[in-house]
Each structure stands twice: as structure tokens, then as C-alpha cells.
Amino acid sequence: xxxxxxxxxxxxxxxxxxxxxxxxxxxxxxxxxxxxxxxxxxxxxxxxxxxxxxxxxxxxxxxxxxxxxxxxxxxxxxxxxxxxxxxxxxxxxxxxxxxxxxxxxxxxxxxxxxxxxxxxxxxxxxxxxxxxxxxxxxxxxxxxxxxxxxxxxxxxxxxxxxxxxxxxxxxxxxxxxxxxxxxxxxxxxxxxxxxxxxxxxxxxxxxxxxxxxxxxxxxxxxxxxxxxxxxxxxxxxxxxxxxxxxxxxxxxxxxxxxxxxxxxxxxxxxxxxxxxxxxxxxxxxxxxxxxxxxxxxxxxxxxxxxxxxxxxxxxxxxxxxxxxxxxxxxxxxxxxxxxxxxxxxxxxxxxxxxxxxxxxxxxxxxxxxxxxxxxxxx
Amino acid sequence: xxxxxxxxxxxxxxxxxxxxxxxxxxxxxxxxxxxxxxxxxxxxxxxxxxxxxxxxxxxxxxxxxxxxxxxxxxxxxxxxxxxxxxxxxxxxxxxxxxxxxxxxxxxxxxxxxxxxxxxxxxxxxxxxxxxxxxxxxxxxxxxxxxxxxxxxxxxxxxxxxxxxxxxxxxxxxxxxxxxxxxxxxxxxxxxxxxxxxxxxxxxxxxxxxxxxxxxxxxxxxxxxxxxxxxxxxxxxxxxxxxxxxxxxxxxxxxxxxxxxxxxxxxxxxxxxxxxxxxxxxxxxxxxxxxxxxxxxxxxxxxxxxxxxxxxxxxxxxxxxxxxxxxxxxxxxxxxxxxxxxxxxxxxxxxxxxxxxxxxxxxxxxxxxxxxxxxxxxxxxxxxxxxxxxxxxxxxxxxxxxxxxxxx
Numbered sequence: 001x002x003x004x005x006x007x008x009x010x011x012x013x014x015x016x017x018x019x020x021x022x023x024x025x026x027x028x029x030x031x032x033x034x035x036x037x038x039x040x041x042x043x044x045x046x047x048x049x050x051x052x053x054x055x056x057x058x059x060x061x062x063x064x065x066x067x068x069x070x071x072x073x074x075x076x077x078x079x080x081x082x083x084x085x086x087x088x089x090x091x092x093x094x095x096x097x098x099x100x101x102x103x104x105x106x107x108x109x110x111x112x113x114x115x116x117x118x119x120x121x122x123x124x125x126x127x128x129x130x131x132x133x134x135x136x137x138x139x140x141x142x143x144x145x146x147x148x149x150x151x152x153x154x155x156x157x158x159x160x161x162x163x164x165x166x167x168x169x170x171x172x173x174x175x176x177x178x179x180x181x182x183x184x185x186x187x188x189x190x191x192x193x194x195x196x197x198x199x200x201x202x203x204x205x206x207x208x209x210x211x212x213x214x215x216x217x218x219x220x221x222x223x224x225x226x227x228x229x230x231x232x233x234x235x236x237x238x239x240x241x242x243x244x245x246x247x248x249x250x251x252x253x254x255x256x257x258x259x260x261x262x263x264x265x266x267x268x269x270x271x272x273x274x275x276x277x278x279x280x281x282x283x284x285x286x287x288x289x290x291x292x293x294x295x296x297x298x299x300x301x302x303x304x305x306x307x308x309x310x311x312x313x314x315x316x317x318x319x320x321x322x323x324x325x326x327x328x329x330x331x332x333x334x335x336x337x338x339x340x341x342x343x344x345x346x347x348x349x350x351x352x353x354x355x356x357x358x359x360x361x362x363x364x365x366x367x368x369x370x371x372x373x374x375x376x377x378x
Numbered sequence: 379x380x381x382x383x384x385x386x387x388x389x390x391x392x393x394x395x396x397x398x399x400x401x402x403x404x405x406x407x408x409x410x411x412x413x414x415x416x417x418x419x420x421x422x423x424x425x426x427x428x429x430x431x432x433x434x435x436x437x438x439x440x441x442x443x444x445x446x447x448x449x450x451x452x453x454x455x456x457x458x459x460x461x462x463x464x465x466x467x468x469x470x471x472x473x474x475x476x477x478x479x480x481x482x483x484x485x486x487x488x489x490x491x492x493x494x495x496x497x498x499x500x501x502x503x504x505x506x507x508x509x510x511x512x513x514x515x516x517x518x519x520x521x522x523x524x525x526x527x528x529x530x531x532x533x534x535x536x537x538x539x540x541x542x543x544x545x546x547x548x549x550x551x552x553x554x555x556x557x558x559x560x561x562x563x564x565x566x567x568x569x570x571x572x573x574x575x576x577x578x579x580x581x582x583x584x585x586x587x588x589x590x591x592x593x594x595x596x597x598x599x600x601x602x603x604x605x606x607x608x609x610x611x612x613x614x615x616x617x618x619x620x621x622x623x624x625x626x627x628x629x630x631x632x633x634x635x636x637x638x639x640x641x642x643x644x645x646x647x648x649x650x651x652x653x654x655x656x657x658x659x660x661x662x663x664x665x666x667x668x669x670x671x672x673x674x675x676x677x678x679x680x681x682x683x684x685x686x687x688x689x690x691x692x693x694x695x696x697x698x699x700x701x702x703x704x705x706x707x708x709x710x711x712x713x714x715x716x717x718x719x720x721x722x723x724x725x726x727x728x729x730x731x732x733x734x735x736x737x738x739x740x741x742x743x744x745x746x747x748x749x750x751x752x753x754x755x756x757x758x759x760x761x762x763x764x765x766x767x768x769x770x771x772x773x774x775x776x777x778x779x780x781x782x783x784x785x
Binding site: 011015016018019022023026027028029030032033036044045046047048049050177180181184185188189190192193195196197200201202205206208209210211212213214215216217218219220221222223224225226227229230240241244245246248249250252253256280281282285306309310311312313316317328329332333336343346347349350353354357358360361362365368369372373 | 384385388389392393396397400401404408428430431432434435437438439441442444445446447448449450452453456501504505508509511512515518520521522523524525526527528529530531532534535536537538539540542544548549550551552553556662665666667670671674694719722723725726729730742745746749750755758759762763765766769772773776777780781784
């Protein structure tokens with residue numbers, strides 16, 4: 001089509017540029033958090049993540065000089081190191097009003113013959129003709145540049161050590177414990193029902209399909225209290241068993257709808273031939289329908305996995321709050337409340353929770369797209 | 379028992395139990411109850427075939443009824459009782475409408491319902507059209523689609539960093555504030571913060587006004603349709619009028635507002651505007667969904683209609699708006715309603731980012747507050763019923779469409 005009208009090159013450029021802008025806009029937020037999760041806490045609060053590759057120049061906190069004095073050349077000297085290695089002092093001063101009064105290596109006269117010098121590496125020397133035991137020690141204000149620094153410590157920290165109730169590593173296992181059975185169990189239940197709705201003739205079939213379509217949009221908010229009561233009544237209370245059942249129930253409408261739509265499209269000949277050859281419905285289902293429906297089964301499995309992994313509400317309601325039951329999303333919400341400013345913890349935790357869905361997403365995008373196209377009510 | 383081990387056992391029992399149930403019940407039906415042999419073989423086969431669908435359906439139906447259908451009625455019933463378990467009729471609903479926090483969440487929800495589906499669908503349509511015919515379109519699509527996989531909570535963390543705000547004398551680590559501080563009130567600020575938004579929103583206002591007018595026009599010209607159609611037209615025009623009014627207020631604000639240049643803003647604590655910052659998160663997530671579906675629909679537009687338009691001298695914009703969009707309008711409605719449902723249930727984003735403070739409350743979070751913080755099950759159920767009420771039109775629409783398709 002392109003080029004029929006000619007003079008389209010300008011438009012083509014515009015298309016490329018606006019696509020690029022859109023993609024950047026959509027990727028940048030995640031990318032920012034990813035970069036932040038590899039920076040040290042000091043670096044994160046020191047400068048925006050987009051500056052993480054450049055050396056930071058920042059005002060360091062004031063340090064009061066301390067140390068034991070040594071008698072040397074008829075005077076007294078205190079020597080030592082003010083800052084950690086790697087710091088590059090670009091200017092310093094002795095009062096908060098003039099924090100950049102001196103160059104590194106310059107000598108500041110503090111009166112009474114007391115002199116202070118601070119080197120570029122943060123080494124200082126305070127000298128005085130008399131003993132400084134009674135002297136009120138000066139404070140040093142310095143502007144220093146720190147080189148960019150990346151670390152994986154944030155990840156090792158959050159995975160192993162508890163920050164809000166429990167460690168992210170434990171929450172990861174809990175989430176996995178919730179998600180896997182809640183993904184597998186509904187598939188089978190739904191597949192049988194979908195087969196019946198697609199290929200078996202019985203009165204009320206259309207009504208049942210409509211019923212399933214209707215349930216597709218029922219907000220699960222309505223189900224919380226009655227189901228909690230029900231779970232308490234049958235004695236399973238809050239726990240894994242309850243959440244597996246809840247996720248199974250909530251996932252079924254989509255599962256049945258997706259699978260039925262797919263199975264209806266399977267060629268009629270195969271099924272009728274099998275029937276003529278004497279296969280029972282059960283055999284047709286297990287030997288023909290199930291293998292042929294693999295793409296639809298995979299689509300639904302991905303949906304259900306992403307949904308159960310990312311869910312917060314169902315986990316808050318149906319799972320206990322104990323440490324061995326908190327899921328990733330719940331843990332992160334707690335962290336946002338209690339450690340809201342500690343971005344090195346938050347960003348690493350968030351990325352641990354995002355990593356698995358992203359992996360699933362990028363490796364099985366094909367099935368996901370197919371499922372979306374089949375699953376949205378036409 | 380360790381939970382992971384329990385999970386394994388449950389998988390085995392669940393899957394094994396399912397297979398066993400289906401296998402055994404079929405066997406029982408065929409061999410014991412109605413065996414297809416003996417004098418009544420034919421009748422037995424027919425009877426077995428009448429029962430078999432229900433064997434296949436039973437577990438799914440039981441779960442559906444118990445976990446989704448029954449709770450709707452149970453919640454409706456619960457909403458009629460107060461905290462002490464006394465029957466109060468519609469008392470909970472009346473009490474709820476007296477609560478400013480509820481009115482606030484209702485107002486916010488309406489705002490969400492208008493903005494998020496519209497923005498996500500528009501961005502999705504834009505992305506679908508842009509990526510359709512370029513070589514790296516698939517990569518672009520997959521990157522825009524990616525947020526779909528991220529949980530609402532994860533997205534909240536991501537955007538909280540973007541909205542982060544620190545004192546003016548510290549360096550900003552939130553992207554929005556860093557950009558904001560670049561504006562100093564000079565000519566650049568005038569262009570970017572006053573002129574460009576004014577023109578954009580002005581265009582949007584005119585577009586909506588035109589849309590509202592064209593919805594209403596057949597009525598003004600005296601054409602009659604069914605009563606439902608008339609109501610729908612009037613309703614559509616009213617919504618458009620409301621939007622035009624809201625945008626006009628914006629326009630006035632853009633011209634007259636005194637912007638606090640040079641001061642970092644705490645975006646999430648600015649009432650009214652903070653709702654939009656929360657909506658941005660959901661738009662960011664849902665655009666990919668809209669894009670994928672609309673892109674498939676765009677590919678389904680018959681090539682010859684486009685060719686004919688090209689030969690008639692239509693330009694790219696005309697082809698898009700006059701040829702493609704009308705042909706995929708059905709899909710646009712589907713995308714719109716699907717996102718609407720998601721919006722009605724949105725809870726995690728508000729809980730994680732503001733927890734409903736600073737006037738950002740929405741219905742789903744209000745309900746959670748009532749149910750599990752105030753422990754008032756009556757009020758909580760009543761607010762859940764409001765969500766159900768808002769979903770009902772879409773539910774009916776879906777069911778009607780599904781039945782149409784079955785025929």
C-alpha cells in the first residue's frame with residue numbers, strides 16, 4: 001500500500017518517531033525501577049536514576065573531627081580519614097555558611113595557631129602549637145563527588161532477611177504455593193465442562209453458556225464475605241486450601257468460556273468419525289479434544305497464573321496474615337507502608353515479584369495474545 | 379505439613395480426583411446404571427447420553443454456583459443487616475449515601491470510569507495503528523504490552539518512584555518532579571504548560587462537543603427510533619455535555635492558574651489531580667490489552683476498502699478515521715467494556731499508593747475498608763452491591779450478545 005500516493009516518507013518518519021516515543025514512555029517507568037534496584041541506598045537518594053551513570057557531586061553530611069593527638073615537631077597533630085574510600089572531595093569548609101571555602105589540600109586557619117587541612121581523598125590533619133585536649137573540635141563540611149556504583153546487595157538483602165514480617169524469599173515461595181495449584185486445578189474441571197457445552201447436545205445448553213458469560217463479569221468483591229463465612233463453616237478457615245478453591249472458582253468462567261470457544265472451532269469431522277468408530281464421549285475428550293486444545297489450555301494457564309501470582313485482594317482475604325502465608329504482593333504493600341522511603345528495598349522487592357510474570361510473559365506471549373483474542377467477549 | 383508439600387499433595391489429589399471422578403462416573407453410567415446391552419440397550423444408550431453432559435458439567439457448575447452465583451445473593455442479603463445482625467432493610471444504603479467518603483468514592487469511580495477506558499482505548503488504538511506497518515512493530519508491541527504482566531502492586535511501586543517528591547534543596551529522584559523543576563516560568567514554560575495543553579484540550583473539547591451533537595442530531599431533526607434509542611441518545615449527549623463542561627473548566631484553569639514554579643510538588647497529595655496520577659497507572663497497564671485486540675481487528679479490515687479509499691484520494695488520517703475505525707467499532711466497544719469492568723474492580727493501586735487518603739478513595743477500596751478495617755459487613759456488602767449494580771448493564775449486554783451469537 002505504501003508508496004501508491006507517493007510523498008509518504010514524511011509520514012513514515014512521523015510514524016517511526018511517534019512509535020519510538022510511545023515505546024519509551026511505556027518502558028521508562030519499569031526501567032527506572034530496574035536501574036534503581038541495582039543502586040546503593042545512598043546513590044538512590046543522592047540523584048535520580050537517570051543520572052546513575054554520571055559521577056554525583058553532593059554535599060556530604062558534616063563530620064566533627066575526632067582522634068588522638070600526637071606530639072610532633074614541637075606542636076600537636078591529629079590525623080585521620082574523614083570519609084570512606086572512593087570519595088573525591090572537591091571543596092570543603094568549616095562552617096555551614098561557607099561549605100565550599102577551601103580547595104582540597106588548602107590550609108584553613110582556625111585562630112590561635114590552629115590549622116586544618118583536608119585532602120582530596122578525605123584525609124585530614126589538624127595541627128596546633130598547644131595541646132588540643134580542651135579545644136572544641138571543628139566540624140568539616142565537604143562537597144564530594146562519588147563515582148557511580150552498582151550492586152546486587154539489595155537483592156541478597158531482601159531475599160534472605162525479613163523486612164516487613166518476613167523475607168521476600170519466603171513470600172516468593174508462598175506465592176508459588178498459591179499460584180501453581182490454583183492454575184492447574186481449574187483447567188481440568190473447566191475442560192470437561194467446556195467439552196459438554198461445545199459438543200454435547202442437551203436441553204438448556206444455550207442458557208448455561210449465557211450463565212457462564214454473565215459470571216464472567218461478576219466482581220469477585222461480592223464473593224468475599226459469603227465465601228469467608230462458608231470456609232469458616234466447613235472448617236477450612238483462612239489458609240491455602242481456601243485460597244486454592246477461591247482462585248479455582250473465580251477462574252472458572254474465563255476458563256470455560258475460552259476453552260468452549262476454542263473447542264467449538266475444532267473440525268466436526270474428526271469428532272463424528274470417532275463417534276462412528278465407537279468411541280465414547282470420555283474417550284473422544286481425552287484422546288482427541290484435550291490434545292487438540294493445547295493452545296487454548298496454555299492460554300488459560302498463563303492467564304490464570306499471572307492473575308493468581310499478581311493478585312492481592314483474594315490473598316488478603318482468604319489467606320492468613322502469618323509469616324508463612326504472606327504473598328509477595330501483600331508483603332510489598334506492607335513494605336510501602338513501613339519502609340516507604342527505602343527505595344533500595346522496595347525496588348528490589350518489587351522486581352523479585354515482577355520477574356516471574358515477565359519471564360512467563362516474554363516466553364509465552366504468543367499464547368497470551370491468542371487467549372486475549374479468544375477471551376474478550378465478542 | 380509444609381505448605382509447599384501440601385500444595386503438591388493438593389495438585390495430585392485435585393488432578394487425580396478430577397480424572398477419577400470423570401472416569402469413574404462415566405464407567406458407572408455405562409456399565410452399571412444404563413449398560414448398552416441386554417434387552418433395553420437402545421433405550422439405555424439414549425438415557426446415558428442424556429445424563430452424561432451433566433456428569434461433565436457437574437464439578438464446574440457446582441463451583442460456579444457456590445463461588446460466584448450464590449455470593450451475589452448472599453451479599454445482597456447481608457447488606458440488609460447492620461453491624462449487630464439486626465435487619466435494617468435499606469438502612470445501610472441510606473447511611474452510606476450520607477457518608478462523604480462514599481460520595482467521594484462514587485465521584486472518583488465515575489471519573490475513573492470515564493477517563494481510564496477512554497485513554498487506554500485511545501492509546502491502544504494509536505499504538506495498534508502505529509505499529510501495524512513498521513518493521514520493528516512486533517518488538518514495539520511487545521514492549522507496550524509488557525505492563526500487562528506486572529501486578530497492580532508492582533506497578534504502584536514503579537509509579538510511586540516516578541511521583542516521588544523531596545525537599546527543594548535535595549536532588550529530586552522522582553522523574554515528574556525532576557521535569558517539573560526544569561520549568562521556570564519563562565517562554566518554554568508558557569509553551570509547554572499553557573499553550574500546548576490549551577490547544578490539545580481545546581481540540582478534545584471540540585471533538586467531544588461534535589460527537590455529542592452528532593449523537594443528538596437525528597433526534598433534533600425529528601427522526602424517531604425506539605424509546606431505548608432515544609434514551610441512549612439523550613444519555614450520550616448528557617455525558618458529552620458534562621465532559622465539555624469539565625474540559626472548559628480545565629481550559630479556564632490552564633489560562634489563569636498560578637503555577638508554583640521551582641517548588642517540588644507532592645503529586646499524590648493534591649486532591650482531585652492525584653486521582654489522575656493513579657489513573658495513569660491503570661492506563662499504562664491496560665493500553666497493551668487494548669492495543670493487542672485492536673491491532674488484530676485492524677488487520678481484519680478488508681484491504682479493498684482501504685485501496686478504494688486510497689484511489690479516491692483519501693489521506694492517511696481520512697483512511698484511519700473514516701474507513702478503519704467505523705469497521706472496528708464493535709471491537710472498540712468490547713475493549714471499552716472490558717476495561718470498564720477492570721476499572722470497577724480496581725483496588726490494589728489505590729490501596730498501595732494512597733490507601734484512599736487525600737480524596738482518592740474508590741468504591742472497591744471503600745468496600746475493603748468497611749469489610750476488613752471497620753468490620754461492618756452490612757455496609758461493606760452494601761457497597762459491594764453498588765459495584766454489582768454498576769456492572770449489571772455490561773453483564774446484560776454481554777449475555778444478550780452471547781445469546782445472539784449462539785443462534
